[in-house]
Amino acid sequence: MTLRATLLLLALGLSALCTGANEQSQPDCLACHTATADVAVHAVFHTVHGALDGGGAAACSACHGASEAHARRPTDAAPQVSFGPRWQAEAEARDGACLGCHAGGSALHWAGSEHQQEGLDCASCHRSHRQQDPALNESESQAVCVSCHSRVRAELLLPSRHPIAEGKTACGDCHNxxxxxxxxxxxxxxxxxxxFTCHQDKRGPFLWEHPPAAEDCGLCHRPHGAVHDRLLTVRGPALCQQCHAAAFHPSLPYGSEGLAGGGANRNLLGKNCLNCHSRIHGSNHPSGARLAR
Ligand code: HEC
Ligand code: HEC
Ligand code: HEC
Ligand code: HEC
Ligand code: HEC
Ligand code: HEC
Ligand code: HEC
Ligand code: HEC
Ligand code: HEC
Ligand code: HEC
Incomplete structure (x- = not known):
């Protein structure tokens, strides 16, 4: 026999084996997981995933794997990929079940992300067996996030805040x-x-820039909520005096340095810096060098 024939025969044999395996590899999941016994599970047929691999039991295997052992001995053997509640596959296998089809797109940087490293899997947020996946539903997705992020939940209730709880901005507007x-x-x-995606007016370019604003909004603002007005990290003159020496023209006469020469600076006593330097994010006025107009 020639080498070529051997290879052909081998290939034929292999393909026969594979078809055989395929026929066996699709156990009828629905024989046990019936529509009446497993109402919630069957909700998957009301989602895009219900039609995977032609639908029916094949759709189940698209995510849970062939699971032949489980179909034969359902109470002893785990499905190939289970997300729980009884058996849970390794995180890598759980993620793999979804990433096989969703590796690109918005999940491109999943590997190495904080969520992945903290042991979350796709099912930590997505519910494959619900007609309406809460992660994709505007009114529910925030609850999914703050169920773990309790500190952020608290920040959303502070006196000054982004209107996230009010539904005008969402976690997903800023975060992937x-x-x-x-x-x-x-x-x-x-x-x-x-x-800048929402506050375009702060982008500039400005004739007179205020360097910290061009550098990092976070130097003065909290992202979610703050006790101070306008999401500020620190209030009033103290905010500015973190960088600008109080001795220059302090707004409060508490320290002796505030009263250089014995007299109060006429510009400043009791006043907020913003009363004069109102163009705090930058100015386009020809004489706006001091951010005052
Ligand atoms: C012979 C009946 C039978 C067949 C066939 C069957 N299952 Fe199951 N399955 C069960 C039973 C019973 C349980 C509950 C096991 C337990 O919790 O002890 C179960 C549980 C599960 C679970 C939950 C596992 C967990 O960790 O809690 C998944 C997922 C699952 N089956 C998927 C499948 C898939 C996919 C198929 C088809 C490939 C399938 N089953 C075929 C009877 C069956
Ligand atoms: C898109 C992927 C996907 C498909 C398709 C899919 N599942 Fe699931 N299944 C999951 C995920 C993820 C979970 C974990 C719970 C959740 O996210 O809802 C799960 C959970 C389960 C559970 C455990 C439910 C519980 O909490 O007790 C069973 C049983 C199950 N699936 C069976 C099936 C069967 C049977 C099919 C086919 C009709 C199927 N699954 C199709 C992804 C899928
Ligand atoms: C066999 C391929 C396949 C697998 C496995 C798979 N998906 Fe999908 N998924 C699709 C297709 C196809 C769509 C519809 C087209 C699209 O939005 O990309 C989809 C859509 C989605 C959507 C958007 C649904 C919508 O209504 O817009 C989400 C979310 C999703 N999948 C999550 C998951 C998760 C989580 C898993 C794992 C538990 C998973 N998928 C496993 C193929 C798959
Ligand atoms: C921390 C929660 C969370 C986790 C974990 C998560 N997702 Fe998502 N996913 C979302 C939210 C929220 C959306 C809604 C759109 C958005 O904000 O990007 C979404 C949207 C999607 C979509 C549809 C739209 C799009 O952006 O492509 C797919 C597909 C998807 N996720 C797949 C996955 C897969 C696969 C995994 C696991 C590797 C996963 N997700 C893990 C929260 C999550
Ligand atoms: C199952 C719990 C859980 C859920 C649900 C969850 N997270 Fe997280 N998230 C974590 C953990 C744990 C960390 C790492 C520790 C930390 O920073 O709090 C984290 C970190 C983060 C971080 C900072 C680190 C980074 O680089 O990503 C952001 C932003 C974040 N999550 C946003 C979200 C958003 C938005 C949602 C909803 C779509 C969400 N999370 C849902 C558990 C969760
Ligand atoms: C307006 C944009 C925006 C929105 C909306 C938003 N965030 Fe953030 N978030 C940020 C920025 C910016 C940072 C980074 C702050 C830093 O690096 O100092 C951040 C940081 C985080 C962090 C990590 C650091 C921390 O503060 O714990 C988590 C977790 C987080 N956000 C979760 C959420 C959740 C959950 C939601 C929805 C309830 C949400 N974010 C909504 C902009 C936003
Ligand atoms: C040097 C501190 C500082 C930096 C940096 C800063 N801001 Fe501000 N921001 C303020 C102060 C102070 C106010 C309050 C102004 C007032 O009450 O008149 C404010 C107010 C705001 C307001 C609400 C009022 C308005 O003018 O629309 C928005 C929006 C805003 N800042 C966005 C930003 C953005 C975006 C960045 C980054 C490009 C940024 N800020 C950087 C100090 C700063
Ligand atoms: C998805 C859109 C969006 C993004 C992105 C965004 N904001 Fe906002 N921001 C808003 C909305 C909406 C308001 C409320 C405006 C109103 O009430 O008039 C607001 C209000 C503010 C205010 C005024 C709050 C108050 O108490 O009046 C500040 C300051 C602010 N944003 C700073 C920022 C900073 C800093 C960033 C970047 C980390 C940012 N925003 C990103 C939408 C956004
Ligand atoms: C994170 C540090 C930082 C904070 C906070 C800060 N600034 Fe500035 N500011 C700077 C820097 C850096 C310059 C540029 C100084 C230079 O060019 O010599 C500057 C420049 C200025 C100028 C123009 C000065 C000139 O020489 O033309 C004014 C006015 C000003 N800041 C006012 C304020 C006010 C008011 C606040 C509080 C709302 C504030 N700054 C908060 C860092 C800061
Ligand atoms: C009553 C109005 C007024 C108030 C309030 C005020 N300033 Fe000024 N500031 C001015 C004027 C006017 C100048 C320009 C003075 C000059 O060119 O000689 C100036 C100049 C500056 C400069 C530029 C200094 C330089 O080297 O040329 C900085 C920085 C500054 N102010 C910061 C502040 C800070 C920080 C506060 C709050 C603690 C504040 N100002 C409060 C009116 C004010």
Whole structure:
């Protein structure tokens, strides 16, 4: 026999084996997981995933794997990929079940993301057996996030806040829950770029820039909520005096340095810096060098 014939025969044999395996490899999951016994499970047929691999039991295996052993001995053997409640496959296998089809797109940076490293899997947020996946539902997805992020939940109730709880902005407007290359998984390449997607007027370019605003909005603002007005990290003159020496023209006469020469600076006593330097994010006025107009 020639080498070629041997290879052909071998290939034929292999393909016969494979078809055989395929026929056996699709146990009838629905024989046990019936529509009446497993109402919730069958909700998958009201989602896009119900039609995977032609639908029916084949759809089950698209995510849970062939699971032949389980179909033969359902109470002893785990399905190939289970997300629980009784058996739970390794995180890698659980993620793999979804990433086989969803590796690109918005989940491109899942591997290495904070959520992945913290042991979350796709099913931590997505519910494959619900007609309406809560992660994709605007009114429910925030609850999914704050069920773990209790500190953020608390921030949303502070006196000054982004209108997230009010539904005008969503966690997903700023964050990619699947991870991104920026810190805190922001959708845009930098924090400022993220802010500019909604606050275009702060982008500039300005004739007179205020360097911290061009550099990092987070130097003065909290992202979710703050005790101080306008999401500020620190209140009033103290905010400015973190960088600008109180001795220059302090707004409060508490220290002796505030009363250089014995007299109060006429510009400043008791006044907020913003009363005069109102163009705090930058100015386009020809004489706006001091950010005052
Ligand atoms: C012979 C009946 C039978 C067949 C066939 C069957 N299952 Fe099951 N399955 C069960 C039973 C019973 C349980 C509950 C096991 C337990 O919790 O002790 C179960 C549980 C499960 C679970 C939950 C596992 C967990 O960790 O709690 C999944 C997922 C599952 N089956 C998927 C499948 C898939 C996919 C198929 C088809 C490939 C399938 N089953 C075929 C009877 C069956
Ligand atoms: C898109 C992927 C996907 C498909 C398709 C799918 N499942 Fe699931 N299944 C999951 C995930 C993820 C979970 C974990 C719970 C959840 O997310 O709802 C799960 C959970 C389960 C459970 C455990 C439910 C519980 O909480 O007790 C059973 C049983 C189950 N699936 C059976 C099936 C059967 C039977 C089919 C086919 C009719 C099927 N699954 C199709 C992804 C899938
Ligand atoms: C065999 C391929 C396949 C597998 C496995 C798979 N999906 Fe999908 N999924 C699709 C297709 C096809 C669509 C519809 C087209 C699209 O939105 O990309 C889809 C859509 C989705 C959507 C958007 C649904 C919508 O209504 O817009 C989500 C969310 C999703 N899948 C999550 C998951 C999760 C989580 C898993 C694992 C538990 C999973 N998928 C496993 C193929 C798959
Ligand atoms: C921390 C929660 C969370 C986790 C974990 C998560 N997702 Fe999502 N996913 C979401 C939210 C929220 C959306 C809604 C759209 C958005 O904000 O990007 C979404 C949207 C999707 C979509 C549809 C739209 C799109 O952006 O492509 C797919 C597909 C998807 N996720 C797949 C996955 C897969 C696969 C995994 C696991 C590797 C996963 N998700 C893990 C929260 C999550
Ligand atoms: C199952 C729990 C859980 C859910 C649900 C969850 N997270 Fe997380 N998330 C974590 C953990 C744990 C960390 C890492 C520790 C930390 O920063 O709190 C984290 C970190 C983060 C971070 C910071 C680190 C980074 O680079 O991503 C952001 C942003 C984030 N989550 C956003 C979200 C959003 C948005 C949602 C909803 C779509 C969400 N999370 C849902 C558990 C969760
Ligand atoms: C307006 C944009 C925006 C929205 C909306 C938003 N975030 Fe953030 N978030 C940020 C920014 C910016 C940071 C980074 C702060 C830093 O690096 O100092 C951040 C940081 C985080 C962090 C990590 C650091 C921390 O504060 O714990 C988590 C977790 C987080 N956000 C979760 C959420 C959740 C959950 C929601 C929805 C309830 C949400 N975010 C809504 C902009 C936003
Ligand atoms: C998805 C859109 C969106 C993004 C992105 C966004 N914001 Fe906002 N921001 C809003 C909305 C909406 C309001 C409320 C405006 C109103 O009430 O008139 C707001 C209000 C504010 C306020 C005023 C709050 C108050 O108490 O009046 C500040 C300060 C602010 N944002 C800063 C930021 C910073 C800093 C960033 C970047 C980390 C950012 N925003 C990103 C939508 C956004
Ligand atoms: C040097 C501190 C500082 C930096 C940096 C800064 N801000 Fe502000 N921001 C303020 C102060 C102070 C106010 C309050 C102004 C007032 O009450 O008149 C404010 C108010 C706001 C407001 C609400 C009022 C308005 O003018 O619309 C928004 C929105 C805002 N800032 C966005 C941003 C964005 C976006 C960035 C980054 C590009 C940024 N801020 C950087 C100090 C700062
Ligand atoms: C994170 C540090 C930082 C904070 C906070 C800060 N600034 Fe500035 N500010 C700077 C820097 C840096 C310059 C540029 C100084 C230079 O060019 O010599 C500047 C410049 C200025 C100028 C123009 C000065 C000139 O020489 O033309 C004014 C006015 C000003 N800041 C006011 C304020 C006010 C008011 C606040 C509070 C709302 C504030 N700054 C908060 C860092 C800061
Ligand atoms: C009553 C109005 C007024 C108030 C309030 C005020 N400033 Fe000024 N500031 C001015 C004027 C006017 C100038 C320009 C003075 C000059 O050119 O000689 C100036 C100049 C500055 C400069 C530029 C200094 C330089 O080197 O040329 C900085 C920085 C500054 N102010 C910061 C602040 C800070 C921080 C506060 C709050 C603690 C504040 N100002 C409060 C009116 C004010």
């Amino acid at each position: 829950p699947h991870g991104a290359l920026t810190g805190a998984s922001l959708r845009e390449p930098s924090l400022n770029e993220q802010c």
